Amino acid sequence: MTRVLYDLCGIDEGLRFSPYCWRVRYALAHKGLEVQTRPWHFTDKEALAFASHDKVPVLVDGDEVVTESYEILRYLDRAYPEAPLLGEGLAETRARFFKYYAERSLAPAMLRTIIMDLLNAIHPDDRAYFRETREKRFGRTLEEFHSPAKGLAQLDAALEPLRAQLTDSDFLDGDAPAGADYLVFGNFMWARCVSSADLVSNADPVHGWLERMLDQHGGLGRRALRVTDIEGAYR
Amino acid sequence: MTRVLYDLCGIDEGLRFSPYCWRVRYALAHKGLEVQTRPWHFTDKEALAFASHDKVPVLVDGDEVVTESYEILRYLDRAYPEAPLLGEGLAETRARFFKYYAERSLAPAMLRTIIMDLLNAIHPDDRAYFRETREKRFGRTLEEFHSPAKGLAQLDAALEPLRAQLTDSDFLDGDAPAGADYLVFGNFMWARCVSSADLVSNADPVHGWLERMLDQHGGLGRRALRVTDIEGAYR
Numbered sequence: 001m002t003r004v005l006y007d008l009c010g011i012d013e014g015l016r017f018s019p020y021c022w023r024v025r026y027a028l029a030h031k032g033l034e035v036q037t038r039p040w041h042f043t044d045k046e047a048l049a050f051a052s053h054d055k056v057p058v059l060v061d062g063d064e065v066v067t068e069s070y071e072i073l074r075y076l077d078r079a080y081p082e083a084p085l086l087g088e089g090l091a092e093t094r095a096r097f098f099k100y101y102a103e104r105s106l107a108p109a110m111l112r113t114i115i116m117d118l119l120n121a122i123h124p125d126d127r128a129y130f131r132e133t134r135e136k137r138f139g140r141t142l143e144e145f146h147s148p149a150k151g152l153a154q155l156d157a158a159l160e161p162l163r164a165q166l167t168d169s170d171f172l173d174g175d176a177p178a179g180a181d182y183l184v185f186g187n188f189m190w191a192r193c194v195s196s197a198d199l200v201s202n203a204d205p206v207h208g209w210l211e212r213m214l215d216q217h218g219g220l221g222r223r224a225l226r227v228t229d230i231e232g233a234y235r
Numbered sequence: 236m237t238r239v240l241y242d243l244c245g246i247d248e249g250l251r252f253s254p255y256c257w258r259v260r261y262a263l264a265h266k267g268l269e270v271q272t273r274p275w276h277f278t279d280k281e282a283l284a285f286a287s288h289d290k291v292p293v294l295v296d297g298d299e300v301v302t303e304s305y306e307i308l309r310y311l312d313r314a315y316p317e318a319p320l321l322g323e324g325l326a327e328t329r330a331r332f333f334k335y336y337a338e339r340s341l342a343p344a345m346l347r348t349i350i351m352d353l354l355n356a357i358h359p360d361d362r363a364y365f366r367e368t369r370e371k372r373f374g375r376t377l378e379e380f381h382s383p384a385k386g387l388a389q390l391d392a393a394l395e396p397l398r399a400q401l402t403d404s405d406f407l408d409g410d411a412p413a414g415a416d417y418l419v420f421g422n423f424m425w426a427r428c429v430s431s432a433d434l435v436s437n438a439d440p441v442h443g444w445l446e447r448m449l450d451q452h453g454g455l456g457r458r459a460l461r462v463t464d465i466e467g468a469y470r
Contacts, residue, residue, distance in 0.1 A: 087324070090329075093404070094330060096400060097332070097396060101336075169328070174325070
């Protein structure tokens with residue numbers, strides 16, 4: 001049986017930057033599960049028709065087809081109970097808060113900082129779609145939305161609870177990473193793959209955590225292709 | 236045996252507004268434990284000498300003397316394991332994030348909004364101490380720090396993950412409140428007791444949660460004296 005993850009790619013098939021797909025790739029590695037990733041890009045909706053879904057990640061695990069990153073983590077905990085990602089009861093309910101913290105606090109701040117880099121990194125066929133959907137969402141042009149100064153200030157404020165947690169322990173989930181770490185770290189992989197922007201100073205406790213996360217699971221994150229690695233791609 | 240909680244009071248002995256003490260009062264109620272609160276104010280350091288500590292909450296439970304709100308919640312889970320507040324393992328580690336979210340994201344935003352109300356509400360003997368310690372911390376006068384416009388904008392941004400979590404479930408910890416709810420709600424009791432500022436619009440999912448939290452444990456929060464209830468106290 002081949003386990004398959006549909007994974008967002010950009011200007012290069014090897015450039016994988018979806019924060020949601022990164023959550024899943026780390027989660028699979030956490031469980032010790034092999035996966036074959038299949039590159040997909042935004043406008044290739046037909047390729048996902050089998051899943052009745054129009055976004056990645058989509059995980060195909062034997063007969064199971066699972067969509068949405070958080071649901072995939074839950075599925076992995078059910079199907080492979082060892083080494084819990086989210087856990088159960090209070091642990092699981094609290095894990096959801098990390099999902100929302102990543103999506104509602106960190107992501108908007110990061111996006112404001114890296115959106116032009118993101119536009120540059122995505123597949124050329126996707127750019128019109130990306131511009132149209134995002135401009136509709138923001139109510140202004142990408143160029144108007146783009147403001148690294150505002151984004152970084154917003155991010156600096158949003159990182160406060162993360163800093164405190166990472167002063168107490170090496171990982172958000174304690175001595176070793178688990179679901180909370182992956183839910184949040186996905187966003188940093190997103191920024192890392194498409195941009196050279198320095199989001200966190202190296203004196204920040206978050207910086208040490210990012211370095212540790214990049215090294216996890218055989219350097220899964222550190223080995224990932226960045227747009228800056230592709231000749232002529234980073235403008 | 237009488238269980239005693241040293242609890243911060245203000246201009247009136249009945250005005251109890253410490254966010255940390257509110258965490259503990261809700262936690263005790265959650266466990267179904269009776270407590271006698273003992274009013275204490277900032278500069279009354281000698282009253283806490285027995286605990287080798289200079290801040291409230293201080294809980295005296297039989298032979299046990301426990302300080303710091305989070306440690307008190309942990310103690311309560313150890314001593315009275317039914318109806319966990321923080322839980323264990325991943326649940327407990329993730330609960331800490333709510334503590335930091337409350338203290339590092341919400342509290343500064345609220346403080347900026349209510350600090351002059353807070354100064355007004357504290358015990359007259361404490362005001363010089365309060366001004367001196369806070370001005371040192373902020374590097375400016377209370378009057379300069381005070382900015383409801385900035386504070387409310389900051390709070391609005393900081394509430395994003397809370398809103399999302401409370402759209403999924405009635406309480407942060409799911410169908411019923413537990414430690415995460417109390418860790419965060421303490422800050423709202425703080426603001427409620429000293430100020431009439433509207434921090435959250437009634438269309439906000441956070442508003443519904445605040446109403447539910449006020450009603451918990453026989454209306455523990457709703458019954459609390461507010462500065463606006465004391466004749467001539469709110470200026």
